[in-house]
Amino acid sequence: MKTYSKTFASMVFIAILALSLFACSKTEQEDVKDVATQKTDTPEIKTDVKPDMAQGDTIKLGVAGAHSGELASYGLPTVNAVTIVVDNINKHGGILGKQIELFVEDDVCKPEVATNTATKLVTDKVVAVIGHICSGATKAALNIYKDANLICMSPSATNTDLTLSGEYPNFFRTISHDAAQAKLQVDFALSKLHVKKVAILHDKGDYGKGSATLAKQFFEESGKVEIVLFEGVTPGAVDYSAIVQKVKYNGADLVVWGGYHPEASRIVKQMRVKKMDTLMIGSDGLKDESFINTAGEYAEGVYVSGPLDTSKNPLYINAIEEHKAKYGEEPGAFYFNAYAATLALTNAIEKSGSTDYAAVSHALKTEYVDTPIGKISFDEHGDAIGAGFTMYQVTNGAFKEVE
Amino acid sequence: MDNLQVELQYFLELFLGGLTKGSIYALIALGYTMVYGIIELINFAHGEIYMIGAFTALIIATVLNIMGVNHAALVLLLSAGGAVVYASAYGYTVEKIAYSPLRNAPRLSPLISAIGMSIFLQNYVLLAQTSNFLPFPKLIPEFEFLEPISHIMGSSEFTIICTTSVIMVLLTILIKFTKIGKAMRATAQDKSMALLLGINVNHVISFTFIIGSALAAVGGVLIGSQMGQINFYIGFIAGIKAFTAAVLGGIGSIPGAVLGGLVLGWTESFGTGYISSDYEDVFAFTLLVLILIFKPSGILGRNTSQKV
Structure with a gap:
């Protein structure tokens, strides 16, 4: 009898554990449903x-x-x-x-x-x-x-x-192609932000490294700024404090980020927590509401290039x-x-x-x-x-x- | 002279950054090393427990926020406490479901079971929550007395380092001076002999999983509030790094896990600071390879003869 009640208790316990995380998941399931309806639409299009x-x-x-x-x-x-x-x-x-x-x-x-x-x-x-x-x-x-x-x-x-x-x-x-975007970022940084030292960081991915390399090339062609740092960071790493310290140590006035929003929001957060007012420019990989949602107040002031607003x-x-x-x-x-x-x-x-x-x-x-x-x-x-x-x-x- | 000061400050910043990162690695590595010490199993689901801890704290803090509880210390205590309890429950359950039935199976079976559990938990949180990054509330308040040095060490770094130190001391006391600690050491030395002497080995193993999971949850809450965001995948990378730290220090050795975590944190931090962040992981794993070549059992690992 004792073992029976014990088994029962642990089963209830496991069930509670399993169900509890699902409690907050309603919106996600709705999303899945949306995708499902969209998918079933595709064959109808032909007819x-x-x-x-x-x-x-x-x-x-x-x-x-x-x-x-x-x-x-x-x-x-x-x-x-x-x-x-x-x-x-x-x-x-x-x-x-x-x-x-x-x-x-x-x-x-x-x-x-x-x-x-x-x-x-x-x-x-x-x-x-x-x-x-x-x-x-x-x-x-x-x-x-x-x-x-x-x-x-x-x-x-x-x-x-x-x-x-x-x-x-x-x-x-x-x-527009990636080079047009990088060119825009560089022109903006030179004419509007008047920066002298630039740190270019990227996430080592095709998109991130690609756009960072283009930005680096345009900065070099302009000859007006010093690129103090061009480095890739590991996406999803536990902490970015070392690279943030390095940006500060090199005295960069501007960080150009090539990549997506998860890393960018952590880097900008760590910069602001360290009382650095270094500017930041990102490409359309950052122009997503989730960047503002995850970085919150730290996202304020970050520059992002994105498609023209024709709304x-x-x-x-x-x-x-x-x-x-x-x-x-x-x-x-x-x-x-x-x-x-x-x-x-x-x-x-x-x-x-x-x-x-x-x-x-x-x-x-x-x-x-x-x-x-x-x-x-x-x-x-x-x-x-x-x-x-x-x-x-x-x-x-x-x-x-x-x- | 000015230059020297700048250099020194930079060094100090990298040192503290590495210490913070290393402390988190150490907290998670302790779970790996304690479980390995007792049942010689590499618990690959451990990183996921860390992630679940962070998620629980996020959910509790959000609920408290909706209910209008704004007292910073209360929110921190409740969400961290909740995360520890919940993650411990997960650790306990994972052991009961995935490892306990395989106690006498060949060593490869529980290992596969652990990998399966890790994938299961990851996908479970992915489906139950979301695949997006979620903003993690700022649980650690800004300390005023840190204001003058906040550009070197912020309140979250300070909290991480202090919490980890306190936990290390408590853990040492637990293992060295309490009855359950003695039982843990006995089980680690010889499971069947401990059993013969009247130690409930199953209880000891469950207890080890609970302690390990609680530490991982603390790590999850701390790093969540430092980074400000979490998703279902954070446990994987943190788990791999912490496992590396445990092996580096000598798996099965508790001071080894702490030392391994710190060494790994410093290697990454100084490697990034003085060489290049492109190779951050390369430095970490090169160090691992070098140490294992010259000292196969890790920095503090003892070269014990294989148990039969």
């Missing part, structure tokens, strides 16, 4: 936009990106954006008298899958592709599109080489309304860039009067189009003119554009 029409009577548009897997949240908003824009166009009679038909293909953000995705879209005889989402996957797919003379327009791939290397004349994007643009407001009406929630990452890409591409097809590669490509580079992210066109490299970055400063717990 939604594919009206029964004979082949050849439609203009075929490919949409490629991560639609499943852990990076799906970056890819699915693009599918939503393209669907909304194309539905609108189709309702008003299509372009060049034809309806637009969508071909949505998943690349899971993996280069090796992206080549298959690209080949599939080429065999489907699409006239252009909106996507891909991740820089690595985009690069892998681009060679296939290039050989097939297909225009590929990404809402999100920021790798500098994709446009500036000149290897991919068929590539366009509606987001007062009527097209932007309209795009949000359309998304809410169709999907019942706020749009996700790169939604507006994808929206702009679809508008730019369909506009170019309309203006050039054909789906011919050279004609559409020419129209993209010469015609301006109004989009939620502003009035854009494309330069000779394929980068959007008018879709840039701007500097923000954390003021009273919110990102505020620096005048």
